[in-house]
Amino acid sequence: MEKKKHSFKVFGNEKELLTYFPYRDDCNSQLDDYPIHIEAVGITKPDSNYRVLRNNWNIYTIEYIISGNGYLEYNGKNYKLSSGDMYILTPNSIQRYGAEKDNPYEKIWINFRSKNFIKILESLKLNKSPVFHFPDAYEYLKEIYTLKDTHHFVEDSSYICYKLLFNLLIDIKESENKKVNIFPQYLSDVLAYIDKKTPDPVSIEELTKIANVSQVCLINNFKKHIGETPYSYQLKTRLKLAKMYLTNSDKTLDEIAELCFFCDAFALSKAFKKVYGLSPREYRQSEI
Known part of the structure; x- marks a missing residue:
């Protein structure tokens, strides 16, 4: 099988603080002996003409944007970069990145x-996109950068760097999960409206107007964040009100059914038993 040719070109000028991590002269260690072999760390402040072209290079690169703006073209996809962004470039990929002309x-x-680093990315499902907005990454990379002052050989720095990068990826994963689970504002508006109208039933059409989203979107996100459909949520809210009447009043089932907007006592009893496992009469007796 023909080996892919690799190339690496840098254009423009840059101010760079760069450190390489060598093996000890008296050591016969190999890459397989350590979880990570740091090639180099650096802080770069380039000019507006700075750009890098890298094809099929056999190293990982992690970069964090401290300030300014830039761009990344990675395996055919384009990304805009700004302060707080971090990106992970894997080996044997097509990479083009550089500084924005107006604000390098x-x-x-x-x-x-x-x-083994790719296995960690895959297990955490962080291999779908190379770019993450994660300002806390700076502290991790700064700590790795300072290893050059205290652990400047590969043998000394490898496990420390591996632990720092592993913790960085865990924190990114947790941050990504929080973004996925952010509670939409329109659901808060819908819940507030339902609570205000209770025990009056609210139609799904009325709720979609409040949310300003489609019925499918509303129902799917309601189930995702609340754990049930809008109808089920309203039904349980009305049944909770019925429980209050059963416990704290002498009202008949017909009266409670009317107050909680059930068509009759039979409909109330059927819904009540399905949710709580007891009929309204059984529940009232158990609370005496």
Whole structure:
């Protein structure tokens, strides 16, 4: 099988603080002996003409944008970069990245080799997009950068760097999960409206007007965040009100059914038993 040719070109000028991590002269260690082999770390402040073209390179690169703006073209997709963004470039990929002409970025970065890092990305499902907005990444990369002052050989820095990068990915994953689970404002508006109207039933058409989304979107997100449909939520709210009347009043089932907007006592009893496992009469007797 023909090996892919690799190339690496840098254009423009840059101010760079760069450190390479060598093996000890008296050591016969290999890449397989360590979870990560740091090639180099650096802080780069380029000019507006700065750009990098890299094809099929056999290293990982993680870069964090400290300030300014830039761009990334990665495996055929384009990304805009700004302060707080971090990106992970994997080996044997097509990479084009650089600084924005009007506001060139400053970045901190690490190049490293690893046999198992891709497995971590895949297990955390962080391999779908290379770019993450995660301002806390700066502290992790800054700590890795300072390893050059205290652990400047591969043998000393490998496990420390691996732990820092692993914790960084865990934090990114938790941050991504929180973004997915953000509670939409329109659901808060819908819940407030239902509570205000209770025990009056509210139609799904009325709720979609409040939310300003489609019925499918409203029902799906209601189930995702609340755990049930709008109809089920309203039904249980009316049944809770019925429980209050059963416990704290002498009203008949017909009266309670009317107050809670059930068509009759039979409909109330059927819904009540389905949800609570007891009929309204059985529930009232158990509370005496």
